[in-house]
Amino acid sequence: MPEAQHCPNRQASDPSKKAGHADWAAELRWVLLCCGLLASLSTTPALGEETPPVNGSSPVILLDPMGIEKFIHELPRPIEIRHEGSAPVELSVRSGPVWMGLRDRDGERLMTTVWGFEYAGQLHSPGPTFRARTDRPIAVQWLNELSGPHLFPVDRSIHLASTKDPDAVPIVIHLHGGHSEWESDGNPLAWYTRGYIETGPLFKKKTYHYDNSQDAATIWYHDHTLGMTRLSNYAGLFGFYLIGDKNEDRLIREKLLPGEHRTIAVAIADRLFTQEGQLYFPGRRGQPSSPVLHRAVEDNWPDPSHLDEFFGNVMVVNGMVWPKVSVSPHVYRLRLLNAADTRTLVLKIDGDIPFLQIGSDGGFLDRPVRLSELVLAPAERADVLLDFSQYSGRKLIMRNFGPDVPFKGFVEAQDPEHSLALVYNRGGNRVLSDGRGGTTPPTDPQTSGQVLQFEVMPTTGSATNARDEPRALVGDLKLKADTPLRPPLHRLTEAQASRSRQLATFRLDDPYGRNLLLLGTLRDGSLFFGDPATEIVAHNAVEIWEIYNPTRSAHPIHIHLVEFQVLDRQPFKGKLIPKSQPFLHTDKSFQGARLKIEALTGELLPPRAEERGPKDTVIALPGQVTRVIAHFDREGIYVWHCHLLSHEDYDMMRPFEVRASASSKMP
Incomplete structure (x- = not known):
């Protein structure tokens, strides 16, 4: 349905007044x-x-994504926290340099300043992966050690977490998908600054309690500060939180699912970088817009200004640009997260390897679902199996066909104007809709169209050919199309x-x-x-x-x-x-x-x-x-x-x- 255009553009009646927002x-x-x-x-x-x-208006030159090495560096595996006992886990939120896979013209590493979580003496961005168990509570204290100003332009004309100190940086962490008490949910008004000097009106406690009263699931945590969520997540404040239970243990024990050694958590996002290797987020007048979106801050807008969409031309997976992941010719379990701001992912893998989806946001599906492509909107998760048993010695790219504009669904290719938009692409015969009766331009296949590469090791004596298990649904597992994955929902x-x-x-x-x-x-x-x-x-x-x-x-x-x-x-x-x-x-x-x-x-x-x-x-x-x-x-x-x-x-x-x-x- 076309969107009504009924609101005329109007200037603020008194642009001479200072930027105001809710204190x-x-x-x-x-x-x-x-x-x-x-x-x-x-x-x-x-x-x-x-x-x-801030700090003047020196020009910014963006890094050309075509000059970035692809599929050279191994996919990072976040450090894991397996916590037992009543004492809270303490994670300090800090700023610091990390290497995201960028190099200068001389081949030297370009370090990127990010926000992350300090654990075991190191800064992690994305943060550590929590490994929790159903009905085993844990407590976490997310310590704010950030000093301002923010890494990215903060528009103070919008509804914002308001601090008396203009350089103070508020944070609050939300466990996305968690069945949490409201005081530990990470409400946008429960923010706090360094040392809890200032707190938001719904701030209730310093230590968050997660009772994990839910089934096994792939959930995640991220900053949720009012008016700054996009900026602080972009800076790196997010990570996985994986809940396990006895049913999942059984599936692995009975060889219906791969074990932990063949399970990989994968967080996908798009980013922009400066020539110096720093993260770049548009929002200042006179500075570059996104080369994907081409939307700049106009003269009559606040400076800095909020922009309603973000698209980058560099794909980052677990904090590394265009990584590779080395796998053996077996079945692997990928726990996928779309951690992007605006981009919906439409994922496919070379060789037409199907995704066998076994779980979504809140845990396992009733039974596995075979997909030729996987649609993931921002914040959605998908638990999938990939069978590499027939691809020994091959290099296979996970590609993204999700558009460089907001997702609008799939429509019939022959008649997009009159066909109904759907989330799925049944039979592969549909095309991405532009929402106006036409089709969305394709994603750049050399930049945002590539995500990561699977490098399948040569076959060894331990590999099992899928044909040796004629009744198996995937590879050497015992999983079948009608195998229940959970007690009935x-x-x-x-x-x-x-x-x-x-x-x-x-x-x-x-x-x-x-x-x-x-x-x-x-x-x-x-x-x-x-x-x-x-x-x-x-x-x-x-x-x-x-x-x-x-x-x-x-x-x-x-x-x-x-x-x-x-x-x-x-x-x-x-x-x-x-x-x-x-x-x-x-x-x-x-x-x-x-x-x-x-x-x-x-x-x-x-x-x-x-x-x-x-x-x-x-x-x-x-x-x-x-x-x-x-x-x-x-x-x-x-x-x-x-x-x-x-x-x-x-x-x-x-x-x-x-x-x-x-x-x-x-x-």
């Missing part, structure tokens, strides 16, 4: 509003003007739901004319993160959330706390109706919108097979309503948001509360 008191007022303790917000500072560039039914909520996504123009992405409801229309919570959920309720997307792009929607089940998708027709609403916590107003649904069209589209396991992030396709069902079994203040990080930061995130009763109030 601590304003954020606290937001919390009180959500708790029903205040009736209205008082006025905060007006919109901002240009902010002088307890599927929630619509009859169990106490209510359905009608939610929506919005793409609007802010008062500067920048793209502004918001969430909201059909009843209330577009809402900012700081507006009072509209999703007040009764403790232990089962609810259906219907997410209507009238924009031209897909949005990977993440709901904290819960593992939901995808029910279906359905096309709709609707129109945007303008509404006036306050702009952030200012005395300015701008033209928001309400979405009026005119009709649901076509048949319900069931979730694809790999979406039928427990999920925490779902692709909400343009022009469709995506329906999920979840059990909200913990009280507290949580958030739901788009996981395109540049969308989440401005301002595509909303709070929700789980209360013991409708009349109870959260602290």
Whole structure:
């Protein structure tokens, strides 16, 4: 469905005023509003003007990706933390140099300044991989040792974690996919600075407690600071958190899955670098835009300014540019994470090696699913098996066909204008949609079109030919197409739901004319993160959330706390109706919108097979309503948001509360 263009570009009425955003008191007022303790917000500072560039405005020259060595350096394997006992794990968040595989013209290593986690005397970026066990709690203290300013341009005109010290750097770590108490969830307003000198209004404790009350799963942790999530994740503040259980142990013991020696956690992201080998994130006037996106900061925008999308031309895997991974001719298990800002990955492997997907965000699927290509939106995970038994001595590249623009689904190649956008590419006959009835240009096959290389060692006497196991589904494993991978998933039914909520996504123009992405409801229309919570959920309720997307792009929607089940998708027709609403916590107003649904069209589209396991992030396709069902079994203040990080930061995130009763109030 074409996106309505109904919001005219407007200048701020007084561009001479300083950049304003919600200070601590304003954020606290937001919390009180959500708790029903205040009736209205008082006025905060007006919109901002240009902010002088930090350390002057020296020109930046970007590194040419074609000059970077590919598939030379081995894929890094993050150090693992296997913690037992009640004492908390202490990880210091610091800044420091690491080697990401870059060299200068003389062949000398170019060290890159990143943010990472100090453990065992070294800085790790991405961070260490936690190895946890179901129902065995652990405690972690994420110590902030960062000194400012931030590595990347911070736009102070958006809703931001506000510190009195302008050089202080706030952080807060969210365990993405974790079934966490709300005080340990990493709420964007629970941020804190170095030494806890300043804290956000929802900061509750220094030590986070993870009870790991969930099945085996590939989950991850990352920074979640209000208005800075995209920047701090880009700096390196993320890592794997792998939960194991007795069922997974059994699958490995019975040779249905490979053991740990043939299991690899793989985090994929795209980046930009300067000629000096430093990470580069666009946002300053006069400095380079992304050579992929070609979107620069305009003269009437704040400087630095938020940009609503990010695409890089260098693929980085586990912190190394275009690595290789040496494997034997056996079956390997890859635990994949899309850690990019905006880029959806569409992965294929040379030789038409299929992906045998065995798990998604929240754990194992009921049974394995064979895929010719794998679609992963930002924050989604996929647990897959790859069979290299027939490729002894070969070098095979994992390629990305995900576009250099936001993902919009697949459409029929012969008639993209009139075909329905789908997440999957059935039979390989569909093409990527541009959201306007055409097709998306191909990804550069020499840069963002390549991810990593598998270097398969020559066959030895220990290798087993897949033909020796004629009934096996993959390689030398005993896995078959109908092998159960888990006890039957307890599927929630619509009859169990106490209510359905009608939610929506919005793409609007802010008062500067920048793209502004918001969430909201059909009843209330577009809402900012700081507006009072509209999703007040009764403790232990089962609810259906219907997410209507009238924009031209897909949005990977993440709901904290819960593992939901995808029910279906359905096309709709609707129109945007303008509404006036306050702009952030200012005395300015701008033209928001309400979405009026005119009709649901076509048949319900069931979730694809790999979406039928427990999920925490779902692709909400343009022009469709995506329906999920979840059990909200913990009280507290949580958030739901788009996981395109540049969308989440401005301002595509909303709070929700789980209360013991409708009349109870959260602290």
